[in-house]
Amino acid sequence: MTYVIGVDLGTSAVKSLLVNRSGDVTASVSKSLSVQQPAAGHSEQNPDEWVEQTKASIQALLEETGIKAEEVESLSFSGQMHGLVLLDENGRPLRPAILWNDTRTSEQCETIRRTIGENELIEATQNTVLEGFTLPKMLWVQENEPEVWSRAASFLLPKDYVRYRLTGSMQMELSDAAGTLLLDVKGKTWSRTMQEGFNISASFCPPLIESHESAGTLTKEAAVQTGLHEGVNVIAGGADNACGALGSGITEPGEGLLSIGTSGVLLVPDHGEAVPDGRLHYFNHASKDQYYYMGVTLSAGNSLQWVKDNLFFDETIEQLVERASQVPAGADHLLFTPFLTGERTPYMDAGIRGSFIGLDIRHTRGHIVRAVMEGITYSLKESHEIILQQGFQIDSLVSIGGGAKSSFWLQMQADAFGCPVRKLAHEQGPGLGAAMLAAYGTGWFATLEECKKTFVKEGETFNPDPDQSLIYEQSFQAYKKIYAQTSPLKRS
Known part of the structure; x- marks a missing residue:
């Protein structure tokens, strides 16, 4: 061997x-x-x-x-x-x-x-x-x-x-x-x-x-x-x-990577046809002669961790996510913006800070946690929206990181983005992408696509629910108004 x-x-x-x-x-x-x-x-x-x-x-x-x-x-x-x-x-x-x-x-x-x-x-x-x-x-x-x-x-x-x-x-x-x-x-x-x-x-x-x-x-x-x-x-x-995308099998246009770790990333490959306008990162892919568009949310999973550590420290993340799953989509009109350390895409604003909008006496821990999870998802959906405006088609997304550990959050992603979201059977992150480059570069496979078929093993697929997608779209439109309203209040 x-x-x-x-x-x-x-x-x-x-x-x-x-x-x-x-x-x-x-x-x-x-x-x-x-x-x-x-x-x-x-x-x-x-x-x-x-x-x-x-x-x-x-x-x-x-x-x-x-x-x-x-x-x-x-x-x-x-x-x-x-x-x-x-x-x-x-x-x-x-x-x-x-x-x-x-x-x-x-x-x-x-x-x-x-x-x-x-x-x-x-x-x-x-x-x-x-x-x-x-x-x-x-x-x-x-x-x-x-x-x-x-x-x-x-x-x-x-x-x-x-x-x-x-x-x-x-x-x-x-x-x-x-x-x-x-x-x-x-x-x-x-x-x-x-x-x-x-x-x-x-x-x-x-x-x-x-x-x-x-x-x-x-x-x-x-x-x-x-x-x-x-x-x-x-x-x-x-x-x-680039290696995270490669290790998740994301090498061709039409596919997308959704990574929710401390920060969040939405990435789609391109063959070079794109005309970048500065709203998203545009970098060379690890797959030869390919590129990728990428939007970044600075405080993705970090926002959920902040809520757990500072508001609900007596419960685990898993317990809080379970509470959130008992709350309806849209969190009964509670919105959260995950700008705890500023925001990258699409605002490129290091000074903006996060907010809860619409707090109600009826809102519970579950509402707050669900609003945070939805806010993280909406932040990445803003990058998704820009990518679609650029003329790209996203047929499906592969979700990795902390956002892929919860079936509830994976279904939320599918509903919010309006497309199938897949998880990997055995997620290994960028390290697997590096191993794929080693295998291809040393001659184990004729192409990276062949390597991908052997190395990347997919798991469950979550398909969008049209009724839930409509609720998320309405909530997302409200979310997009928050930045302009709170930006004048940011720290100098």
Whole structure:
């Protein structure tokens, strides 16, 4: 038996999956990661901790399963997006990595808009600027840590840095590079407009590589530290959302991914026909010559967790969801907006905050929890609506994350979106997508579509109820009015 390894580098942990040729996950190991918050709005990690914990997770996989090093043919990566790892001329980090959820760069975002112009920015990169993207982080370092910037010779994103340390070969993979605001996404090249606009030399931006391409083999040192052999084929990998879609079988237009974790994502693939207007992210997919539209809700499952932790801490999430299921659709006219940490799509507003609208003396815990679940769903439905306005057809959605653990919430999603919602039989997230890239990249399958048929195993399908869909649509129309009414009250 031979295997591949998929490494998922998240924010709180790095998780490695051992997967056989049948697509079965034989074992998984997770190693925790620490996050530093040295000031308000700052979020950083030590890049070398990623490397050490990745090595430890791979080594633990081999020890727990007892397989031989020679049985692992390939490994690949999924990684958190946007994080800035600044490197000196020797390829060593100059400072902690600034993460995707760091919000210190609002002024730098405005500088980018003024310098390039909103329309020109979308033309150059197919995206608008947000605090989480990589380029604003570079400008922040230029302005606030000039001595660090003066020593910077290049940069990498999180998973690309780990791969570099394992192979000694420095590249940046396309689906991740798409989130830097330096890439011409459709052209698959570094944008000269952005480089020249901010004095970033061509040599500062690493060579680009496709998700399925080989980045080399392990160094002797990495082989010893992981327990693998030096000949392991190391495949480039993909950004976490791209790998999450791949691992859920979402590779073709007409399909969609609905991910409700701490944040929420609605993602649909595209063959390149779309004309981005900045309302949604538009990135390269981990499947070659494909792209995807993506809308993001910043506080999705996080909103439900907030309610549990601060209002109803004496009950479990499962108990609260059961209460919500006893309340009718529309929560008896109670609405909730999940803007607890600002909102991404479609408002791109870091200052807006959440609200309950329509609280009534009759409302119970169940009403409040149902309103929160519906509000999260409506927030993602706003992205769904934009995607449909762009001319896309969404025939079905695959739901993953916390939102897929409840049959009640899955049915709510089907009713609210008005299309079938499917769950996976065995959800493994972005790590499985990374394993699929390893399997395809090393030659197990002729195409990713063939790989998908073997690796992705679907479970139950939830079909929409027309009567319930009508109730949700009426409630959704009321929900959409809230932002304009509450925006004047947001914090300055």
